[in-house]
Amino acid sequence: MRDRVDILGVLVDKVAQKEALNRVKSFIDSKDSHIIVTPNAEMIIRAHQDEELRRILNSADLVIPDGTGVVLASKLLGNSLTERVTGIDLVKELLEIGSKVGYNFYFLGGAPKVAQEAKAKVKEKYPNLDIRTHHGYLDRALEAKVLEELENTKVDILLVGMGVPLQEKWLDKHLANLEIPVGIGVGGTFDILAGKKKRAPKMIQNFHLEWLYRLLQEPKxxxxxxxxxxxxxxxxxEKLKKLNKLK
Structure with missing residues (x-):
C-alpha cells in the first residue's frame, strides 16, 4: 500500500528522494510501463480545474512533491510529506545511476536543439550514457516518427519536457503502448541541463523563494x-474545513 497525502484532490506520495530512486529502479526491473509525475502548486491548481489531468496524476505510479508549497501545505493540513523531491534532482540522480548500470534515456521535448544541447552537456559528465533526443514541437508526422523510433529503440527512461499538462497527457496516451518502463514529465529540465536556465541557489531554495528566482529569469x-x-x-x-469538523 502506498502512503499518500491528499493535497486538494491530488494524491502525493510520502517519499524521500532515496526511496523515490529505489522505486524508479524497481520500475525498470519490472519491465512494465510506469508514469512518474512531479506536481507543484501550479500543477495542483491546474488539476483542480482539469479532471483529465487530475485522473492522470492520481493514477501515476509515483507522484513526487516537486514544489516547496506542496510540502508546506501538507504540514498545514496535518499530514506532512517526508521532504521535497524535485524532478530535476531525480533526473540528475537517475543520469548518474544510469551511467553506472547502463540505463538508456530518451529526451523528448523543449525547443529545437535544446534536448540535443542537454544531451551534449550530460555526456560531458557521463560519456558512456546512451541518450537519444527529439524536440517537443510535434506535428502529426513528427509525432508518428518519434513514436516509431521509440518503439524500435531500447529505452529505459523516457523524459518528456512539453510543459503541463501536455507532457502528462502525452505519457498517459502513449507510454504503455511503447513498452518503456519509465516515463517522467520533466517540464523545463532540458533547459537546465543544457545550461539555458539556472536553478536558484541553495540559500534561495531554503528560504522557499525559488518561484521568485524563476520569475526574475522568466518574466513571462x-x-x-x-x-x-x-x-x-x-x-x-481546506484547513478551515478540517478545523470546523473538529468542533
Whole structure:
C-alpha cells in the first residue's frame, strides 16, 4: 500500500528522494510501463480545474512533491510529506545511476536543439550514457516518427519536457503502448541541463523563494504565478474545513 497525502484532490506520495530512486529502479526491473509525475502548486491548481489531468496524476505510479508549497501545505493540513523531491534532482540522480548500470534515456521535448544541447552537456559528465533526443514541437508526422523510433529503440527512461499538462497527457496516451518502463514529465529540465536556465541557489531554495528566482529569469511566467495565491487560498479553506469538523 502506498502512503499518500491528499493535497486538494491530488494524491502525493510520502517519499524521500532515496526511496523515490529505489522505486524508479524497481520500475525498470519490472519491465512494465510506469508514469512518474512531479506536481507543484501550479500543477495542483491546474488539476483542480482539469479532471483529465487530475485522473492522470492520481493514477501515476509515483507522484513526487516537486514544489516547496506542496510540502508546506501538507504540514498545514496535518499530514506532512517526508521532504521535497524535485524532478530535476531525480533526473540528475537517475543520469548518474544510469551511467553506472547502463540505463538508456530518451529526451523528448523543449525547443529545437535544446534536448540535443542537454544531451551534449550530460555526456560531458557521463560519456558512456546512451541518450537519444527529439524536440517537443510535434506535428502529426513528427509525432508518428518519434513514436516509431521509440518503439524500435531500447529505452529505459523516457523524459518528456512539453510543459503541463501536455507532457502528462502525452505519457498517459502513449507510454504503455511503447513498452518503456519509465516515463517522467520533466517540464523545463532540458533547459537546465543544457545550461539555458539556472536553478536558484541553495540559500534561495531554503528560504522557499525559488518561484521568485524563476520569475526574475522568466518574466513571462507572471500570468502563471496567479496559481500561487489561489493555491494558498484553497489550502487555507481546506484547513478551515478540517478545523470546523473538529468542533
Amino acid at each position: 511566467r507572471l500570468g502563471r504565478m496567479s496559481a500561487l495565491p489561489q493555491f494558498i487560498y484553497e489550502i487555507f479553506q
